[in-house]
Structure formats: C-alpha cells, structure tokens
Amino acid sequence: MALKGLDIFKLTPKTNCKDCDHPTCMAFAMKVAQGAVPISKCPHMSPEALAKLSAATEPPMKTIELGAGECAHQLGGETVMLRHEKTLVNKNLYGIGLAAGMPDTAIDALLAELVKVDYDRIGKRMFAECVLVECSADVARSVAVAQKALASGRALILHCPDAAVAKAVVEATQAAKPVLCGASAANWEAMSAVAKAAGIVLGVGGADLSELHDTVAKLEAAGNRNLILDLGSASIKDAFANAVQIRRAALKDGDRTFGYPSFVNLAALAPGDLVAQAALASLFTLRYGSIVIMERIGYAEALPLFGLRQNIYTDPQKPMKVAPGLYPIGGADENSVCCVTVDFALSYFVVSGEIERSRVPANLLVTDAGGYSVLTAWAAGKLSAASISKFIQENQVEAKIKNRTLIIPGKVAVLQGELESKLPGWKVVVGTNEAIQLVRFLRDYQQ
Amino acid sequence: MPFHTKPRTFKSIGALSFGNGERTVTLGGGNTLPLHFFDAKPANPPAVGVEITDTGFDVSGLPLLAACYGTAGTLAERIQCAAQFKGANFVCLRFEGADPGGLDRSVEECVTLAQEAAAACPLPLCIAGCRNVEKDTQLFKALAAALQGRNVLFLSAREENYKTVGAATVLAYGHTLAGESACDVNLAKQLNVLTTQLGIAKGSLAMNTGSAAAGYGFEYVSSTMDRVKSAALEQDDTMLQMPIVTPVSVETWAVKEAMVSSADIPEWGGQEPRGIQMETVTAAACLASGSDAVILRHPVSVEKIAALIAALI
Numbered sequence A: 001m002a003l004k005g006l007d008i009f010k011l012t013p014k015t016n017c018k019d020c021d022h023p024t025c026m027a028f029a030m031k032v033a034q035g036a037v038p039i040s041k042c043p044h045m046s047p048e049a050l051a052k053l054s055a056a057t058e059p060p061m062k063t064i065e066l067g068a069g070e071c072a073h074q075l076g077g078e079t080v081m082l083r084h085e086k087t088l089v090n091k092n093l094y095g096i097g098l099a100a101g102m103p104d105t106a107i108d109a110l111l112a113e114l115v116k117v118d119y120d121r122i123g124k125r126m127f128a129e130c131v132l133v134e135c136s137a138d139v140a141r142s143v144a145v146a147q148k149a150l151a152s153g154r155a156l157i158l159h160c161p162d163a164a165v166a167k168a169v170v171e172a173t174q175a176a177k178p179v180l181c182g183a184s185a186a187n188w189e190a191m192s193a194v195a196k197a198a199g200i201v202l203g204v205g206g207a208d209l210s211e212l213h214d215t216v217a218k219l220e221a222a223g224n225r226n227l228i229l230d231l232g233s234a235s236i237k238d239a240f241a242n243a244v245q246i247r248r249a250a251l252k253d254g255d256r257t258f259g260y261p262s263f264v265n266l267a268a269l270a271p272g273d274l275v276a277q278a279a280l281a282s283l284f285t286l287r288y289g290s291i292v293i294m295e296r297i298g299y300a301e302a303l304p305l306f307g308l309r310q311n312i313y314t315d316p317q318k319p320m321k322v323a324p325g326l327y328p329i330g331g332a333d334e335n336s337v338c339c340v341t342v343d344f345a346l347s348y349f350v351v352s353g354e355i356e357r358s359r360v361p362a363n364l365l366v367t368d369a370g371g372y373s374v375l376t377a378w379a380a381g382k383l384s385a386a387s388i389s390k391f392i393q394e395n396q397v398e399a400k401i402k403n404r405t406l407i408i409p410g411k412v413a414v415l416q417g418e419l420e421s422k423l424p425g426w427k428v429v430v431g432t433n434e435a436i437q438l439v440r441f442l443r444d445y446q447q
Numbered sequence B: 001m002p003f004h005t006k007p008r009t010f011k012s013i014g015a016l017s018f019g020n021g022e023r024t025v026t027l028g029g030g031n032t033l034p035l036h037f038f039d040a041k042p043a044n045p046p047a048v049g050v051e052i053t054d055t056g057f058d059v060s061g062l063p064l065l066a067a068c069y070g071t072a073g074t075l076a077e078r079i080q081c082a083a084q085f086k087g088a089n090f091v092c093l094r095f096e097g098a099d100p101g102g103l104d105r106s107v108e109e110c111v112t113l114a115q116e117a118a119a120a121c122p123l124p125l126c127i128a129g130c131r132n133v134e135k136d137t138q139l140f141k142a143l144a145a146a147l148q149g150r151n152v153l154f155l156s157a158r159e160e161n162y163k164t165v166g167a168a169t170v171l172a173y174g175h176t177l178a179g180e181s182a183c184d185v186n187l188a189k190q191l192n193v194l195t196t197q198l199g200i201a202k203g204s205l206a207m208n209t210g211s212a213a214a215g216y217g218f219e220y221v222s223s224t225m226d227r228v229k230s231a232a233l234e235q236d237d238t239m240l241q242m243p244i245v246t247p248v249s250v251e252t253w254a255v256k257e258a259m260v261s262s263a264d265i266p267e268w269g270g271q272e273p274r275g276i277q278m279e280t281v282t283a284a285a286c287l288a289s290g291s292d293a294v295i296l297r298h299p300v301s302v303e304k305i306a307a308l309i310a311a312l313i
Helices: A005-011 A025-034 A047-057 A104-116 A139-151 A163-176 A188-198 A209-221 A236-252 A274-286 A299-312 A345-358 A374-379 A385-394 A410-422 A435-446 B063-069 B075-083 B107-120 B133-146 B162-173 B185-197 B218-234 B271-289 B299-312
Strands: A063-066 A073-076 A093-099 A119-121 A124-126 A130-134 A155-159 A179-183 A201-204 A227-230 A262-265 A291-294 A325-329 A337-342 A362-367 A405-408 A427-430 B015-020 B023-028 B047-053 B090-094 B125-128 B153-157 B176-180 B205-208 B245-247 B293-296
Touching (some): A104 A139, A130 A291, A179 A188, A179 A227, A209 A227, A236 A262, A236 B299, A274 A299, A274 B299, A345 A362, A410 A427, B015 B125, B047 B075, B047 B299, B063 B271, B063 B299, B107 B125, B107 B133, B205 B245
Parallel strands (some): A093 A130, A130 A155, A179 A201, A201 A227, A262 A291, A337 A362, B047 B090
Antiparallel strands (some): A063 A073, B015 B023
16 A cells, blocks of 8 residues: 655655655655665654554555464465455465373374374475464473474474463473464563563454454554454454454455454364364465464365465466376386376376376376466467477487377377377377366277 | 444346246346345345266265265166255256267267156266267257257356257257356357357356366456456446356365375375365365356255355345
8 A cells, every 4th residue: 555755745744855765755755665765764753653654554454474484484464355356375274182181192193193194295284283272270290292393394383361370381482483372352562572572473362353453553653563462262254254254344444453364273162173174274375364273184174275275376377287207106117108288287187187097007108388277378379299209309208118008188189190200119199188087098998 | 332234235147047937047137236135135046957978977985975875876866865955956967878988879879878867867967078079069969959949058168069068958959058168258258149140048058167176276267256246247348147056076076185085195085085075175165256156066065055054144
C-alpha cells in the first residue's frame, strides 16, 4: 500500500532545509515515494510521521522466522488468498505434539516415528518440521522433554501459559529459537517480556477474535511484532472460521493487526482420532494454517499431506519439474522396454503410476522438456526426435539397457519415422494418447 | 480495539436434486465460499457419496473394507451395505466392468445390474461409466431409459459426447447430469454453455471439474475449483454456478501410496490406513476448494468426512 508523494510531503517538516541533499521537501517526498531514497535521509521527521510511513509501506502479512540453523523456517509473508491469484510464498509446517506429563517411552516412540518419516519427493525433502512441547509446572521435566524434541532435529514450539515456567524453559532452549505459545489477554505482558528477551516468536491466543485482536494490538503497542496467532481449540468450526477471518482481515481489509501467521493444534480439536486430524490438516493446509500440529505423523499421514502441501505451494507461474533421467519402474532392468515422457511433474507421475499399475516393468526416459507437458513441449520444439536421441546419447541409455524398444507418447506419433532414422537399431513404437490406456497397452505389448 | 467481521455477501450456486421421493439429495444452493459457513448457513451441506463398482473391489490388504461388505456377494447386497455407511448421502455405482479394455461387459448386462441395484438402493443413486467415451455413451443411453423415474445423476458427459448423453439422460428421461472437464475453468464453462444450449436446464446440471490424488497434480484440481467458485460467487458467472461433484476414491485408491502392499514397502506400514488417509486428505482438500459432493470408497473415510462437514456447520 504505497503512499503517494503528496501524502509523504504532508508528513515532512516542509522547511526546505536541504539536509537531505534535495532542493525541496517536495522533491524529497517524490523520491521517497519512488523508493529511490529511504525516509530516514531526512533528519527532521517526527517519530509519529516515521511510524505512520513505516506502517504504510509494510507488507500486509509479516514474515516471521523460527528455529535455528538447519531447523530455521519462515512463515507468513502471503499476499494473496488463493494460489492462482499470484502464488503462495511460505509453505505451512507440520509437527507433532508432546506433553511434559507423558512418560519417556511414549515420547521416544512418537519422536522415533516422526524421525523415521523423512524421504525425497521430486527433489524435495519431505519431513515434519516441528515438535510442540506442552510444558508443565515442573521446569526440569519440561526442559528435558524440550531437549528431547530438539535432539530429533526439529524446530521447537513451546506451549506454556505460565510466564515464570516459560522464562525458565525458554532460557534453557533459546539458542534453538523456539516459538513460545500461550500468551493471552491475561498474561501477555509477562509472556511478551520472556519472548522479547530471548528474541523469539510469541504465540498469542484469545477466547474469541475480538479478544485476540485486542491482545495483539496491545502487544504491538508494546513493541512486539514477532507473533503468531493461535486459532484456538474451542471447536473445529471456530478454528476454521478464525483461520479464514484472520487471513481475510489481513489481506483483503488491510487490518495489519491480524497480519501474522497462524498456529493450530489438531490434537486438541480431534483428540485420539488420527483420520479426523489428517482431514483437518488437509483443510488447514489449503486454508490458512501456518503451523499444523497433530498427535502423530506416520507414513499413512505423511504421504498424502506432504504431497498435498508440495502441490499447493508450487508457484503457478513455474511448472513443477522432475529431474530428467532414466527411471526404472516396476522393477525394470536392462531387458525392459523404454518409454519416453517429459519432465513435467504431472506427466511423470501419471505415466509412472500407470506403468506401475500395469505390472509390466519399464524404463521411463524423462527427457528435458523445460517442464512442459507432452503436446506443449512438442509444439515448443522441446520434445523432438533430436531431443530424444540426444537424451539417449547423453544418458548412455544404449550402454545401460539392452532392450531396443522405445515407446513414444501417442500424441507425438509424428516423431516415429524421424526417430527410427536417428536411432539405428531401435524399434520405435507409438504408445497411447492418454496415460490411463497404458496399462492395457503394456500388458498387450508384453504378450 | 475489538475486531468486527465484515459481512460478506456472495451470489449463489445453483441447486441440483437427484433421487426421488424421500430418497433425494440436493447439491449446491449455498451462497458462501467453500465451507465458509460462518458467513451464512449453507442451504445444503456438501454431500458424501459411497462408491461401489459392478465388479466389486480388490480387497486384498484391506481387511476393514472386506469386513464391511462381508458376505455381500451380489451387487444388490453390496449396494445395501454401502448405503448403510455412516454419513452416506448417496451411492455412486461405477460400471468399471463395462470398460472395453477390461471385462467389456455388454450394455444389456449392465442394464440388468443397474435395475437390480436401483431396486435395492435406499439412497439416491449416481451412475458413473467406465471412462471410455464411446462405451459410456451407449451405456448411459440404455441406463437412462431403464432407470426412468429414478432421477439418477450421471457421471459424466464430456466434450465428445455431451450431445448424445445430454439428450438421452436429461431431455428424454429427466435425469441429472455432470459435465466432466480436465482441470481448466474455461473448458468447464464451455461445456456448461454447450450443454445448456441443448435445452438442458441449469438445475439438472452439475460439474466434475477434474480430480486427482493429493500429491498428484492436486494444485490443478484445487486452483480450478478456486477459480470456478470465485467466478460463480463473486462475479455471478451463471455458467459456472453448477454444483461440483468430485469422484475422489477412483483417483486415490489407484496411486502407489494406497496400492502398495505392506510386504512390498514394510516401512510404510499397513496398506489400509494409507489408503484411508490418502482418500480422507484428498476429500477434505476437495471440499475446501469447492466440491459440493465427494465420492469415497472406504467406510472410515466416508464417516470422517461426513463428520468434518457436520463439525463445520
């Protein structure tokens, strides 16, 4: 929400003192409006004017940082409600919840399961990034559990509404830059002092949106703008409504008091029900949850949720690509047929999925087509007889695979003749138009 | 400084009813963004359909699903089982066996099965084809005549066959129909325009704007629905105000995460929980993006998604 030059001019002292190296205040204001000089070049601006200007040039939703070292993450900074309007910026984080009151065996089992789920998907590491620790009045125990959580290599979220306990636990863990949740209308001053002293993010909650808004406004007035907002655990309906209302107020109505990322603990909304929690995690991944905590995250939860998040947080302006290369599918070896596709992630997923379903082993050649789909890549000249034969040479396919059958997508059947002349010794077969027909095609072909 | 929620008003999604008598379900009709029921109470909550197929499911590795259908052998028995799933609003019978690339069941055989199924089904009925355009066209023509009066929702008409299917199902026998397009708001709109030009009323028309499992290009599914709902609700685009029906299970149970047995990848754990979570996560994401109905297979997913919808109202 950029201010116009005239608006800025009204805030200047209008003395034309030239201390800013500009001939007049008006000239200076115009330069500031263009972003050519910072407002701080004028030594005579009043603090109120500076505050007003910095507020006006602030983004609608703040970007906050949590965790240290390899566990550092950014949240917030979103400018649109829906990904197609531009793009979503910082992906939400998933985590599990521990309580200081849990026995060690339970804690160790949950952390072991969490750490085990760590894999690669389209070149990105898939894992749950954080662990929530519900502190108790027993400081030593709370610190011990927090240390266990940190030892798992995850960012730490502390929930601790008692400021005295919070102070002790934060002091023991502040090098890891945890998030401290549990601030409310009742204790915000003490909690904010703890968070500010440690330079960490403070999680704020409230009985309803009005109370939350009030508390955040007070925190901001007291100089704390390093916050996340707790969506609450009163009910699923309220938590979802809060998520939408907060984001909508910040991005659509310019209410900067609500311009912070959010936190939601699904274990409190659907205790003991992992399927309901997975459904909620999905809902909050699409609609405005920033830190999403579940009771547990095993492979059953991780595989769909991490895939969903990876999809939703891809930039719609850039296609999702897989690395070009030779992918053996369904236990393929050097004697299995070769199939050609492009490096558009969706093409790769659909084709590899259908090959797997056919139970006919095949080597999938993912060629570099700039991340376009088959027809688009062909139209753009990025999938051609030349590009396929070049791929086969560069990847030494002939040395790696003895089979000399190459199945090309049905939509580029036109390439068959030229390919056969470029690849002596190969039999080029025209495959199906749609991936879904591959199952039948490959089975028939095998016979 | 207290927080005041600004009231928001939107245009409405059209309502489509299928089924007859007491067995009726209505999709759409609301005037809020998807699941934003705090803005206004929904006219009709999103519906959950249970998918069954003429061929029966491969239940190996899925003991809960197997137990659910137990001894139910015939299609009529299975459809009665499915209709009793907690949270089910309608049943979707998919003629997988009609696929010329599979069993290639004849149209006559499918008609007999559909009549048995319709007689046994206590819920509104939705009929899906085998995704082979030519076979589906013949199949829907025959089924529309055989199921006259039952007001079935047919899934789905496509660009290639909307004329024949639209005329045979809606115009000739008063059924309802969903138009299917592949994850593109313009294609979805074009199909609606063409179909309504046949003389089909908007109230008989739904959309399947495309579906995929979470992780498999779901951003296209979600962004297409985001755009459709923005156009329909904020810009009053009447040709995108049809309710959206999303078949979820047919996608999610066909991906690796749901199909690989626990023997093949032991670290992934049991196959059934993976399948359930894939289906549930995808369904919740579809509802958040704009589906007015989702079609699911597993009783646990059906129950949990129905419970989620109820919790949001």
